[in-house]
Every structure is written in C-alpha cells, then in structure tokens.
Amino acid sequence: MTSPPQRPDLAAMLAPLLRETAAAELPVLEEHGLTMWGYSVLVALDRSSMRTQAALAEAIRADKTRIIPTLDELQAQGYIERRPDPDDRRVRLLAITESGRAVKDAAQTAIQRGEDRWLSKLSPTDRDAFLRALQQLTDAQP
Template sequence: MAERKRPDLAAMLGGLMRRLMAAEAPILDEHGLSMWGYVVLSALDDGPVRTQAALARAIGADKTRIIGTLDKLQDDGLISRDPDPADRRVRLLAITDEGRARRRATQDRIQAYEDELLARLPEGDRAAFLRAARALAE
C-alpha cells in the first residue's frame, strides 16, 4: 500500500476557507453586503470602470447571475451603471464614494480577523504563507 504523503490541497484549504467564510459572514451582514456584493465592490475599487461583462470575467461569475447583485448595489447607492456613450447597450460600472467607504470598512474588519488568525504562525511563516497564497492565486 502506498504511503500518503500529505492531504490534497483542496482538503487542507477547504477547512480554512470554510472558517474564513464563516468569520466574514457577520462582518458582511454588519456592512449590508453579500459576499458577491463585496467581491464586486472590491473589483471596482481596485481597478478602472468596467462593463458588466468585463466585471463578470474578472470575478469569475456568469454575467447574467450578477445582475441581481448589481441591482442591489445600485439601489443602495454603492455603484453606478451608466450607458456607454459608444454603445448604449453596454453599461459602464463605477463604485461610488459610499461604495468605496463601505468596501474599505468591510475589508478593514475582515483583514483584522485574518491578522488574528495569521498571528498563530511565526512571523516568517506568515510572510511566506501570504506570498505563496498570492502566487498560487494568480
């Protein structure tokens, strides 16, 4: 029988992801955001104005499935969706000042929790873990 060397990455990271998502849920609720709403605001805050189709590709979502999220964010005054002057069938997305403030306040709280969790690792391991996670995510 072959010796198992380590668990699969998905098995190891799955537990961590469940823990992170469980910790983020009340933070997102406190700020009136869904997970997808936070993802959309993050993408718009981190980059230039995007079309709905480009945003969907950037966040790995089906463009038809994020319409409800975009509607809610727009209704809450967190994003704007304006017709593209070059093609009125296309909507250009932009984060509003309120959307930027809400996204950043949410991110601050999420990263404070992450910092507490990462503090369980020695400092050098923390830095290496973050570098590795960034490299593997790209």
C-alpha cells in the first residue's frame, strides 16, 4: 500500500498563481498598448533578434499562422521590423526596434513591480532560491 502524497501536484500549486499573475498583467499590458501575445513576441525578440516567424512561433509556443496578426500589429506600431531573408526571400526575419524594446522594458518593469506583491511574502533568501529554481525549470524545457 502506498502512502498519500506529501505535497500537492505542481499544477495544483502553480495554476492559481499563474491565473492571478496573468490577470494582474493584463491591465499593465493594456496601459502599454500591448496584448499578451505581443508582449511575448517582444520578450522573445529581445532575447534573440532576427528570428524567422517559424522560429519565433516555436520559441513562444504559438501557431505560426496565428501570430501573423500580432506581428502585423507590432510592425504597425513600430515595435518590430520584418525583412526578407537574403538567403530565402520567402522567409521573413524579425527584429525588435528600439521603440519596441522601450515599451517591452516599461511593461516588464511594471509587471515585475506588481509581482513583488507575491514575492514579498518570501524571505530574501527564499525569494532568490525560488526565482533561481523557476529559471532552472524554465531553461530545462525542450
């Protein structure tokens, strides 16, 4: 006979927090004129510019055809550039612009300031350990 689990499942612990943090991000993103997908695109492009649309979709785990309207909107706002790949003119290379980086940085700063509501419940040592562990789990994703 097996003993009962000693802790809740990860999804059971993370899901309520993820719902709350995502809900808290929406007004911040709206204030900066961004959607959640738009913000995700800018964050990904800021980490690694000049991605193809297909590589970007894979990086943010979105369907490549569904992000096209988001890319159109970000380009119209002047937040990204799309250029033909000189090696394959059917492919578009993406890059974040300086204004895209500025709006991403402003939104990210405001979002992280809001996250302090949850993180402040941890001691500084626990907070650092939590963020480090979360980063390791994120980096370990295929």
